[in-house]
Amino acid sequence: MPERRVTMADVARRAGVSPTTASFALSGRTDMRISEASRDRVLEAARELGYRPNVTARSLRTKSTQTIGFVSDRITTTPFAGDVIRGALEAARERDHLLFITEAGGDRAAESSLVHALLDRQVDAVIYGSMFTRYVTPPKELFGRRVVLLNCLAPGFDAPSVVPDELEAGRDAARALLAAGHREGIWAIGGHQAVPATPEGIIAGNERMRGLEEVLRVGGARLDGVVECDWDTRDGHREVAALLAAGHRPRALVCLTDRVSMGAYQALGEAGLSVPGDVSVVSFDDQDIASVLRPALTTLKLPHYRLGRLAVELILGEGPLEPVVHRVPMPLRERASLGTPAADRRT
Amino acid sequence: MPERRVTMADVARRAGVSPTTASFALSGRTDMRISEASRDRVLEAARELGYRPNVTARSLRTKSTQTIGFVSDRITTTPFAGDVIRGALEAARERDHLLFITEAGGDRAAESSLVHALLDRQVDAVIYGSMFTRYVTPPKELFGRRVVLLNCLAPGFDAPSVVPDELEAGRDAARALLAAGHREGIWAIGGHQAVPATPEGIIAGNERMRGLEEVLRVGGARLDGVVECDWDTRDGHREVAALLAAGHRPRALVCLTDRVSMGAYQALGEAGLSVPGDVSVVSFDDQDIASVLRPALTTLKLPHYRLGRLAVELILGEGPLEPVVHRVPMPLRERASLGTPAADRRT
DNA sequence: CTCCGTTGTTAAATCGGATTAGCAAGATGC
DNA sequence: GCATCTTGCTAATCCGATTTAACAACGGAG
Numbered sequence: 164m165p166e167r168r169v170t171m172a173d174v175a176r177r178a179g180v181s182p183t184t185a186s187f188a189l190s191g192r193t194d195m196r197i198s199e200a201s202r203d204r205v206l207e208a209a210r211e212l213g214y215r216p217n218v219t220a221r222s223l224r225t226k227s228t229q230t231i232g233f234v235s236d237r238i239t240t241t242p243f244a245g246d247v248i249r250g251a252l253e254a255a256r257e258r259d260h261l262l263f264i265t266e267a268g269g270d271r272a273a274e275s276s277l278v279h280a281l282l283d284r285q286v287d288a289v290i291y292g293s294m295f296t297r298y299v300t301p302p303k304e305l306f307g308r309r310v311v312l313l314n315c316l317a318p319g320f321d322a323p324s325v326v327p328d329e330l331e332a333g334r335d336a337a338r339a340l341l342a343a344g345h346r347e348g349i350w351a352i353g354g355h356q357a358v359p360a361t362p363e364g365i366i367a368g369n370e371r372m373r374g375l376e377e378v379l380r381v382g383g384a385r386l387d388g389v390v391e392c393d394w395d396t397r398d399g400h401r402e403v404a405a406l407l408a409a410g411h412r413p414r415a416l417v418c419l420t421d422r423v424s425m426g427a428y429q430a431l432g433e434a435g436l437s438v439p440g441d442v443s444v445v446s447f448d449d450q451d452i453a454s455v456l457r458p459a460l461t462t463l464k465l466p467h468y469r470l471g472r473l474a475v476e477l478i479l480g481e482g483p484l485e486p487v488v489h490r491v492p493m494p495l496r497e498r499a500s501l502g503t504p505a506a507d508r509r510t
Numbered sequence: 511m512p513e514r515r516v517t518m519a520d521v522a523r524r525a526g527v528s529p530t531t532a533s534f535a536l537s538g539r540t541d542m543r544i545s546e547a548s549r550d551r552v553l554e555a556a557r558e559l560g561y562r563p564n565v566t567a568r569s570l571r572t573k574s575t576q577t578i579g580f581v582s583d584r585i586t587t588t589p590f591a592g593d594v595i596r597g598a599l600e601a602a603r604e605r606d607h608l609l610f611i612t613e614a615g616g617d618r619a620a621e622s623s624l625v626h627a628l629l630d631r632q633v634d635a636v637i638y639g640s641m642f643t644r645y646v647t648p649p650k651e652l653f654g655r656r657v658v659l660l661n662c663l664a665p666g667f668d669a670p671s672v673v674p675d676e677l678e679a680g681r682d683a684a685r686a687l688l689a690a691g692h693r694e695g696i697w698a699i700g701g702h703q704a705v706p707a708t709p710e711g712i713i714a715g716n717e718r719m720r721g722l723e724e725v726l727r728v729g730g731a732r733l734d735g736v737v738e739c740d741w742d743t744r745d746g747h748r749e750v751a752a753l754l755a756a757g758h759r760p761r762a763l764v765c766l767t768d769r770v771s772m773g774a775y776q777a778l779g780e781a782g783l784s785v786p787g788d789v790s791v792v793s794f795d796d797q798d799i800a801s802v803l804r805p806a807l808t809t810l811k812l813p814h815y816r817l818g819r820l821a822v823e824l825i826l827g828e829g830p831l832e833p834v835v836h837r838v839p840m841p842l843r844e845r846a847s848l849g850t851p852a853a854d855r856r857t
Numbered sequence: 858c859t860c861c862g863t864t865g866t867t868a869a870a871t872c873g874g875a876t877t878a879g880c881a882a883g884a885t886g887c
Numbered sequence: 888g889c890a891t892c893t894t895g896c897t898a899a900t901c902c903g904a905t906t907t908a909a910c911a912a913c914g915g916a917g
Contacts, residue, residue, distance in 0.1 A: 432779075
């Protein structure tokens with residue numbers, strides 16, 4: 164059992180002043196006059212006693228708990244989206260705030276009850292996040308609160324959103340291909356998900372494809388084809404194998420996610436095609452596997468860390484939160500899977 | 511700006527009773543007599559007003575905040591160790607507790623200051639975790655507190671530990687090999703790290719190897735050799751390639767981690783050897799890649815989810831915490847990389 | 858009819874700080 | 888010499904609950 168905590172009253176007593184004086188001295192407020200001598204005595208006493216303010220007690224009066232709630236569907240589980248948490252954690256720590264992390268697992272009732280649990284603990288603000296970019300309707304308990312939407316969009320909900328700049332990422336993928344000299348034999352695997360098999364396709368897929376096609380077109384190139392499939396390794400493998408079996412000989416594959424890329428690698432390998440010698444691969448996400456595949460995958464990184472960090476920075480910023488969409492750049496990780504097009508042959 | 515929160519005084523007023531009566535009625539205490547009628551009126555009023563208790567205010571009096579602090583070096587980042595967080599989160603939610611997640615990034619000073627931040631907010635207990643199993647010395651601020659050590663050990667520190675049962679996992683790996691008929695040509699890649707290149711080797715590596723060798727010996731088999739290397743894909747690839755280049759023809763590889771397995775796959779593939787046709791692979795950890803590699807990897811799963819869950823269950827259990835080491839089983843994920851030994855040929 | 862024990866309820870204190878209002882002493886102004 | 892300011896500090900309240908102590912009202916015992 165830890166010894167009783169030192170309170171401000173203890174400090175005041177030791178310094179020989181009233182609790183009021185101690186409070187002012189410790190909070191360093193200048194609008195209330197405290198003599199140099201008193202202040203020093205209080206600070207000294209606090210140091211000697213190892214005094215730490217009880218944030219819980221303080222916040223009862225001040226309303227501010229120096230605490231942020233984080234609600235998401237399942238963000239901790241998403242492979243390495245823990246980076247979102249880390250970004251948020253670090254930004255919060257720099258500002259002396261702590262984060263309540265919660266996960267509702269997609270259950271609306273659980274979500275409501277978690278938001279309540281957060282509000283009951285007087286959090287100063289709430290980050291409402293999603294494991295992939297999508298449209299959401301935040302629980303009504305969050306209306307009128309200080310909220311930032313992380314990796315999701317809620318038109319009509321009065322709060323800023325922080326999302327990856329998928330459109331520009333699509334453009335950058337195209338630019339990288341063009342820069343390497345690719346003009347034809349380019350296929351997109353994973354598609355824009357007009358009828359999305361994978362929920363990620365709704366926003367990420369569409370915007371990536373839009374940016375990709377736009378810049379390819381302007382650059383005098385175009386897509387030979389778009390293959391729709393689920394965003395996983397199995398589908399990537401199956402679809403690319405099917406593509407090759409159908410006699411196509413792509414020179415570059417734009418895989419909509421690293422998991423699809425991994426399947427593509429497998430299919431290409433089985434067909435005796437080398438990356439990037441025979442076929443270049445450009446991908447999106449930069450998950451763990453991207454740097455570990457052989458050859459290492461050139462991919463546009465989902466800026467998870469910066470997403471989390473920006474959300475906290477916004478929420479702890481001064482003034483009201485404008486319902487603006489902040490798009491965070493997706494940097495191109497240039498590795499080894501993109502090369503110049505193979506010498507001419509049947510496509 | 512959200513409207514003023516409904517307080518207990520509001521409820522009392524509406525129900526026409528004193529705050530005291532409201533408090534007793536709401537907390538459902540039986541030791542203080544409240545008439546059926548009063549209780550009902552209070553409950554009704556609370557319902558109508560949508561009253562929610564202010565946990566912060568309550569905990570000022572009761573000392574309990576229904577909140578747990580979680581301090582770790584870098585647990586959110588570790589690929590998919592987010593499962594630890596998820597396990598803890600779910601167990602906490604079932605018990606109406608919230609978690610403060612923090613990460614010190616291995617910095618002692620940051621760690622201390624985070625623990626202070628947690629204690630300043632009156633957390634009921636603290637989980638002190640590590641991203642891989644190792645010996646730690648928790649910050650002195652945690653002495654005498656209610657603490658559970660997660661995925662780490664601190665001899666002399668008076669708190670229970672929750673760790674994976676690495677020893678038994680090693681045994682299970684051996685049992686799986688024996689059951690498949692393997693008796694010779696077995697190599698361990700990643701080794702026991704007598705002089706650990708990888709910090710994970712200190713506990714996990716040693717115990718896995720110990721269990722492995724023990725059961726193999728009893729089963730009439732033995733290791734042909736142990737290759738020491740870093741626990742990453744690059745080293746796994748290099749060492750297995752070197753092994754093959756030296757003329758060895760193993761029939762089974764026990765890779766100390768999935769990352770090494772992935773490197774082994776690459777080296778075996780380059781040498782034209784198939785898994786499990788020519789060489790079986792048994793691994794440890796069950797990271798994301800394990801199920802996505804082809805063939806899917808047979809591996810002993812690090813029980814992250816259960817680790818996190820058990821830590822919370824212990825910490826929220828009744829009574830004092832005994833300094834016991836809880837070992838959580840590592841289940842064998844049987845997939846496709848383990849088969850019967852190839853027909854005889856030179857080893 | 859008085860005394861005592863129940864029963865139901867409430868006033869008041871408490872938790873640890875922040876904040877408001879006010880007070881005493883010395884300095885300044887005229 | 889008296890009114891007025893400053894300066895430096897403190898008493899008292901408040902924040903929103905929980906908890907202790909006490910107090911009416913009533914019924915039963917003697």
